[in-house]
Amino acid sequence: MISYDLFIDGGTRSTADAIEVADPATGDPVGRVARGDAVDADAAIAAASDAADGWERAPPADRERALRAVADRIDADADAIAELLSEETGKCLGTAEGEVAETAAQFRFYAGVADKVRGDTIPTAENRLNYTRRTPYGVTAHIIPWNYPLLLGTRGIAAALATGNTVVGKPPTHAPLTTMWIGEYLAEALPAGVVNLVPGPGSEVGSAFASHADVDAITFTGSTGVGRGVLEDAAEHITHVDVELGGKSPAIVLPDADVENAARGIAAGIFSNAGQNCVATSRCLVHESVHDELVEKVVEQTGRITLGPGSDPDTDMGPVISEAAREEILGYVDSAVEAGATLLTGGGVPDDPDLADGTFVEPTILDDVDTGMAVGREEIFGPVLSIISVESTDEAVAVANDSPYALAAAVWTAGLDATRLARRLDHGLVAVNTYPVSMPQSPWGGNKESGLGREGGLEGADAFTTVDSVVVEFDELAEPYR
Numbered sequence: 001m002i003s004y005d006l007f008i009d010g011g012t013r014s015t016a017d018a019i020e021v022a023d024p025a026t027g028d029p030v031g032r033v034a035r036g037d038a039v040d041a042d043a044a045i046a047a048a049s050d051a052a053d054g055w056e057r058a059p060p061a062d063r064e065r066a067l068r069a070v071a072d073r074i075d076a077d078a079d080a081i082a083e084l085l086s087e088e089t090g091k092c093l094g095t096a097e098g099e100v101a102e103t104a105a106q107f108r109f110y111a112g113v114a115d116k117v118r119g120d121t122i123p124t125a126e127n128r129l130n131y132t133r134r135t136p137y138g139v140t141a142h143i144i145p146w147n148y149p150l151l152l153g154t155r156g157i158a159a160a161l162a163t164g165n166t167v168v169g170k171p172p173t174h175a176p177l178t179t180m181w182i183g184e185y186l187a188e189a190l191p192a193g194v195v196n197l198v199p200g201p202g203s204e205v206g207s208a209f210a211s212h213a214d215v216d217a218i219t220f221t222g223s224t225g226v227g228r229g230v231l232e233d234a235a236e237h238i239t240h241v242d243v244e245l246g247g248k249s250p251a252i253v254l255p256d257a258d259v260e261n262a263a264r265g266i267a268a269g270i271f272s273n274a275g276q277n278c279v280a281t282s283r284c285l286v287h288e289s290v291h292d293e294l295v296e297k298v299v300e301q302t303g304r305i306t307l308g309p310g311s312d313p314d315t316d317m318g319p320v321i322s323e324a325a326r327e328e329i330l331g332y333v334d335s336a337v338e339a340g341a342t343l344l345t346g347g348g349v350p351d352d353p354d355l356a357d358g359t360f361v362e363p364t365i366l367d368d369v370d371t372g373m374a375v376g377r378e379e380i381f382g383p384v385l386s387i388i389s390v391e392s393t394d395e396a397v398a399v400a401n402d403s404p405y406a407l408a409a410a411v412w413t414a415g416l417d418a419t420r421l422a423r424r425l426d427h428g429l430v431a432v433n434t435y436p437v438s439m440p441q442s443p444w445g446g447n448k449e450s451g452l453g454r455e456g457g458l459e460g461a462d463a464f465t466t467v468d469s470v471v472v473e474f475d476e477l478a479e480p481y482r
Helices: 038-057 060-076 078-089 093-113 149-162 177-189 202-211 224-235 259-275 288-303 323-338 393-401 418-424 457-463
Strands: 002-004 006-008 011-013 018-022 029-034 128-136 139-143 166-170 195-197 217-221 240-244 250-253 283-287 342-345 364-367 384-390 408-412 429-432 465-473
Touching: 002 177, 006 038, 006 177, 029 078, 029 177, 038 128, 038 139, 038 166, 038 195, 038 202, 060 078, 060 093, 060 149, 060 177, 078 093, 078 149, 078 177, 093 149, 093 457, 139 149, 139 202, 149 166, 149 177, 149 217, 149 457, 166 202, 177 195, 202 217, 202 224, 217 224, 224 240, 250 259, 250 393, 259 288, 259 384, 259 408, 283 288, 283 393, 288 342, 288 364, 288 384, 323 342, 323 364, 323 384, 384 393, 393 418, 408 418, 418 429, 457 465
Parallel strands: 002 029, 139 166, 139 217, 166 195, 217 240, 250 283, 250 408, 283 384, 364 384, 408 429
Antiparallel strands: 006 011, 006 195, 018 029, 128 465, 342 364
């Protein structure tokens, strides 16, 4: 069974307590990590502070080489990392393999960015020179989510390192093992103190990172409620924060859509990773003229889904992360049915005895949902699709935007007007004829209560740097006082 201590200042540190990690598909133990606390968080921040000046001054080529070396190590061990990721999260092995591959790609992308962070020259009078430079914040804190720990965690870490920042990170309590595995590669490739990882409860380690005077920037991915707490902690020292929070992503199906294609995309968009995606298209806003056809095809797609352990190559959908998550998801379904929604499929726990030890939820579709129901407004973070019928494109846009969340949206249409429609949707990411996807070169983040700032792409380099303006005066100054 795999085990990790804390990574601080280029070495490891043991603790009295450990976090035990189990496979949510079986309940079997997978590994353990040391359980850090606020004292360990302080030590990690001190190490990162000590290393900050040297890493900022390191030649960009050194940063590039280090990040490429990490990417190479990930590629070399990709199969084993994906297997462990599948076990600690319950996600399908194919999904885990894709996450590992994109993680390596992110490190390579930001390796290429390291020597391309530049400022501008500002036009001014000829007696002056005004230029800007992008400078790293210094110590950056990364509070990492469990649903895509490598993809979402290392996106910020890679960008921060490429731009000359040092890192303190809190791996997710539910799934810390693969983050610590990548931490080993980072520790080997980078000077001591540049990356420090402290697993532990968010209330202790995460809060200590967010409220510390020596942390210069924070990135957090998780629920809106916890995100508010991070912002409150950061406010004490006016620390820069990027947060990617909850989502209730709509998928709009217009009358001219390829309904078969839309059904495939909607099923994949909600049931991938058991619905535990911040951009899961959990609201299907379908025009009434194609409602029945679409519903029939989505139910058909859903009926093909095979539940099972993520490590089984025949599995299409694994368990949700915990028993508490399962109970919350099923509570949403029960409340929707009581409020008048129609349960088309799923809505419970599978009766397969081989799955009895796991935290499985059947892929669930609810029809006749209205925007007043909790399932139509609140993030469920599970495999539950709510279908809302609309009479027009204008109504679809209005319903899509009538949400405190604005992370992502999807539009299914054959019309060339899709880009004009995308402009009307107040969401950080709009996908047309596909479900929302991420790419290393593309920015990622939400509007409204779905977050602040952007990571990914060149915007990720901006997220971890600040702009300094330098003004040079060439002429002698006039006498200011007479």
